[in-house]
Amino acid sequence: MQNSIGIFDSGIGGVTVLREILKVLPKENYIYYSDSINNPYGDKSDKEIIEICDEIVQNLMNKGCKAIVIACNTASAKAVQFLRNKYYTIPIIAIEPAYKMVYDHNYNDSTLVLATKGTIESEKFNLLYQKYNNYKTYLCPCVGLADIIEEGNQEKLEKYLKSNIGIYAGKVHNVVLGCTHYPLVQQEIKRVLGNVKFFNGASRLAIHLKEILEMQNLINQESEYGKITFIDTSNQQYRKQKRFYQFLKEEIKNEK
Ligand code: DGL
Numbered sequence: 001m002q003n004s005i006g007i008f009d010s011g012i013g014g015v016t017v018l019r020e021i022l023k024v025l026p027k028e029n030y031i032y033y034s035d036s037i038n039n040p041y042g043d044k045s046d047k048e049i050i051e052i053c054d055e056i057v058q059n060l061m062n063k064g065c066k067a068i069v070i071a072c073n074t075a076s077a078k079a080v081q082f083l084r085n086k087y088y089t090i091p092i093i094a095i096e097p098a099y100k101m102v103y104d105h106n107y108n109d110s111t112l113v114l115a116t117k118g119t120i121e122s123e124k125f126n127l128l129y130q131k132y133n134n135y136k137t138y139l140c141p142c143v144g145l146a147d148i149i150e151e152g153n154q155e156k157l158e159k160y161l162k163s164n165i166g167i168y169a170g171k172v173h174n175v176v177l178g179c180t181h182y183p184l185v186q187q188e189i190k191r192v193l194g195n196v197k198f199f200n201g202a203s204r205l206a207i208h209l210k211e212i213l214e215m216q217n218l219i220n221q222e223s224e225y226g227k228i229t230f231i232d233t234s235n236q237q238y239r240k241q242k243r244f245y246q247f248l249k250e251e252i253k254n255e256k
Pocket residue numbers: 009010013014039040041042043071072073074075116119146147178179180181
């Protein structure tokens with residue numbers, strides 16, 4: 001669809017980013033590209049991620065997208081520079097772990113950053129971490145968590161959280177949700193960690209996207225309601241699509 005915003009992730013996690021974008025840009029058209037055949041991105045090499053993202057952006061541009069949103073922290077950390085250099089004619093907006101938000105708002109409190117191994121080990125995240133370090137931060141690579149969320153197995157999820165982040169209960173006040181899948185299980189994380197404050201970069205990204213579109217005169221002037229087209233790369237399109245719209249609806253309902 002021409003005049004759309006292309007948004008992608010390694011699966012349905014990016015719905016947490018789209019939810020925030022819809023709040024500020026409800027009249028745009030969106031193509032959501034759920035690359036679940038390649039899930040998880042978190043354990044892949046830089047080269048693999050760059051190749052995957054290159055193909056996705058090419059694909060979205062062929063569909064006439066006017067802007068691209070990387071709704072995946074891992075892909076942003078490893079591929080955004082490459083993509084911006086190659087596709088310099090189109091705005092590419094990328095999510096990153098909201099560690100600066102902690103620096104701006106809750107600097108004095110102990111902090112846990114949850115993200116994929118790929119994000120935590122990336123140069124991009126490490127620069128951010130060094131710059132805004134509050135020296136009371138634990139970095140926790142959650143290997144396999146995005147996969148479990150993608151799968152939707154509640155029992156497995158609860159077990160995983162207990163054994164992998166349970167040790168931080170009572171030790172941290174701030175939790176950075178550094179993977180776009182994690183806000184989908186915020187309640188479950190809270191049950192393990194207690195009353196923590198969550199930080200998520202999606203709302204800032206949404207405002208930034210709107211500013212960029214306004215600056216470049218790319219705001220959709222025509223349609224009254226935005227249309228969302230969902231594409232999944234695996235052979236589970238129906239199941240993925242169903243969960244994607246469920247999450248989208250649930251989140252919109254929770255906001256109200
Ligand atoms: N949702 C992704 C992120 O924000 C990627 C998860 C994965 O595929 O490992 O990092």
